[in-house]
Amino acid sequence: MRKKVFEKTIKATIINIIVALCFTGAILLSIYLFLGAEIDEAVVTVSRYAITKEKKELPPTTISEDNVIENYPEYGTQYGTIEIPRIDVNLPLYYGDELNLLKTGIGQSPLGYFPGEGGSIILMGHNFVNMFRRFSELQKNDTITLKTTYGEYTYKIYDMQIVKETETDKLPIQDDKEILMVYTCYPFNNIGYATQRYVVYAELVK
Amino acid sequence: MKQVIRYILSAVLAMALIILIFVSIISSTILNEKYVLSKLDETGYYANIYKDVQSNFENYIYQSGLDESVLENIVSEEKIKEDTKSIISHIYNGVGEEITGDEIKEKLNSNIDESLKNVKLNSSQKTAIETFVNTITKEYTNTILHFGIEKDVNSIYHKIFSFVELVKKAILVLVAVCAIMLVLITLKRVYRIFTFSAMSCLATGTFLIVVNLFTNAKINVQAISILNDAMSGTLRNIVSEILQSIMNYGIVLLVVGIITIILANLLHNIKKYKKAYKHSEEE
Numbered sequence: 001m002r003k004k005v006f007e008k009t010i011k012a013t014i015i016n017i018i019v020a021l022c023f024t025g026a027i028l029l030s031i032y033l034f035l036g037a038e039i040d041e042a043v044v045t046v047s048r049y050a051i052t053k054e055k056k057e058l059p060p061t062t063i064s065e066d067n068v069i070e071n072y073p074e075y076g077t078q079y080g081t082i083e084i085p086r087i088d089v090n091l092p093l094y095y096g097d098e099l100n101l102l103k104t105g106i107g108q109s110p111l112g113y114f115p116g117e118g119g120s121i122i123l124m125g126h127n128f129v130n131m132f133r134r135f136s137e138l139q140k141n142d143t144i145t146l147k148t149t150y151g152e153y154t155y156k157i158y159d160m161q162i163v164k165e166t167e168t169d170k171l172p173i174q175d176d177k178e179i180l181m182v183y184t185c186y187p188f189n190n191i192g193y194a195t196q197r198y199v200v201y202a203e204l205v206k
Numbered sequence: 207m208k209q210v211i212r213y214i215l216s217a218v219l220a221m222a223l224i225i226l227i228f229v230s231i232i233s234s235t236i237l238n239e240k241y242v243l244s245k246l247d248e249t250g251y252y253a254n255i256y257k258d259v260q261s262n263f264e265n266y267i268y269q270s271g272l273d274e275s276v277l278e279n280i281v282s283e284e285k286i287k288e289d290t291k292s293i294i295s296h297i298y299n300g301v302g303e304e305i306t307g308d309e310i311k312e313k314l315n316s317n318i319d320e321s322l323k324n325v326k327l328n329s330s331q332k333t334a335i336e337t338f339v340n341t342i343t344k345e346y347t348n349t350i351l352h353f354g355i356e357k358d359v360n361s362i363y364h365k366i367f368s369f370v371e372l373v374k375k376a377i378l379v380l381v382a383v384c385a386i387m388l389v390l391i392t393l394k395r396v397y398r399i400f401t402f403s404a405m406s407c408l409a410t411g412t413f414l415i416v417v418n419l420f421t422n423a424k425i426n427v428q429a430i431s432i433l434n435d436a437m438s439g440t441l442r443n444i445v446s447e448i449l450q451s452i453m454n455y456g457i458v459l460l461v462v463g464i465i466t467i468i469l470a471n472l473l474h475n476i477k478k479y480k481k482a483y484k485h486s487e488e489e
Contacts (some may be wrong), residue, residue, distance in 0.1 A: 192334030
């Protein structure tokens with residue numbers, strides 16, 4: 001009798017479990033049929049905010065003979081240094097113009113070109129000590145050297161200007177001439193929020 | 207016919223239980239002001255926002271020509287906590303103090319006056335300082351408020367809250383009706399009440415476990431990043447806890463369902479065979 005009770009119980013239990021799983025399947029199927037597209041959309045939306053922080057090794061940046069850059073540096077990373085012998089500047093060069101990058105080095109605007117590409121390059125830095133505080137000492141024909149991970153570029157200064165913060169036309173992006181524009185806040189001994197910029201223009205010589 | 211009705215009732219009960227569990231989890235977590243405040247505390251939200259605020263201030267001080275000391279004591283973690291609570295209160299209750307940044311402006315102006323007490327400022331420098339103070343104040347309110355849409359969120363919140371409460375009541379009624387009907391049509395075979403209820407529990411439990419596994423497979427919750435580290439950390443914590451609650455409910459219902467099914471069937475079969483044995487002995 002015990003065996004029979006056991007067998008019957010097992011059989012009934014399995015049937016009940018299968019029926020319950022069928023309920024689950026039916027509920028899941030109905031949800032998929034009625035809300036499948038919405039669920040997929042929600043997953044895609046949420047996944048956009050689920051950024052994996054694992055850093056992948058990026059291939060090195062290279063430049064071809066016809067000035068085409070392959071594998072651009074990642075935004076927010078240092079990809080070189082800037083050297084201005086006249087004012088003893090030798091600072092890290094970052095791709096990006098966010099304020100946190102400018103705390104430790106010189107930023108490159110993503111609006112312009114990269115050194116060697118043949119177009120205008122816009123660089124910026126703070127005017128405090130150890131950065132561009134001595135910017136006013138720069139003279140025409142002084143050199144600025146950008147040492148990047150893919151090459152070294154030297155520019156010769158040919159002009160300096162003081163412009164208003166809003167005069168963006170004074171920093172024109174040219175596609176066919178490699179002009180380096182480096183600016184900092186002006187006046188150098190400014191107190192408060194600076195609304196002017198001291199811009200140095202240089203052209204590629206090497 | 208009765209058997210079909212029992213299966214239908216059991217399936218409806220399972221769906222009702224699923225909705226009830228989801229609604230309960232939502233109303234006790236993201237729709238609960240106290241829960242959200244406790245999560246902000248637990249995940250170090252205020253401390254992280256304080257760090258962000260300080261770092262953003264530093265970005266401006268470097269270009270201002272002012273001494274870093276002017277930023278001292280203009281904002282504290284306590285002030286951030288107070289302002290965040292006001293924002294949360296705006297979202298959940300529609301009331302709370304406006305975040306203006308006036309206090310910060312006042313303290314910053316006082317620090318700058320102290321720092322430049324021996325400097326004679328011309329009008330353009332005064333204007334530059336005023337712009338600097340306004341920029342810093344705006345930076346603070348932007349970091350704290352994130353979107354500045356707490357009033358809009360408040361009206362949405364009230365709609366969601368009312369809807370959730372309504373759904374909760376409706377589902378409770380539905381569960382009660384299903385349970386009563388199941389009892390009524392199974393009155394002579396009590397074990398079946400347990401079996402069918404257990405099947406509902408088992409179906410609900412399995413569904414919840416599947417939802418949890420699906421979500422974890424599709425979304426990397428621990429990598430969710432939104433606005434800043436403070437907000438991301440808190441959000442990740444809340445989402446993980448909701449998913450964990452779903453899993454916990456799922457496991458409990460699954461185990462309860464299986465045990466109840468086994469016990470109900472076992473007791474029924476023992477009773478049945480005892481009765482048959484007694485009957486054969488009498489014969």
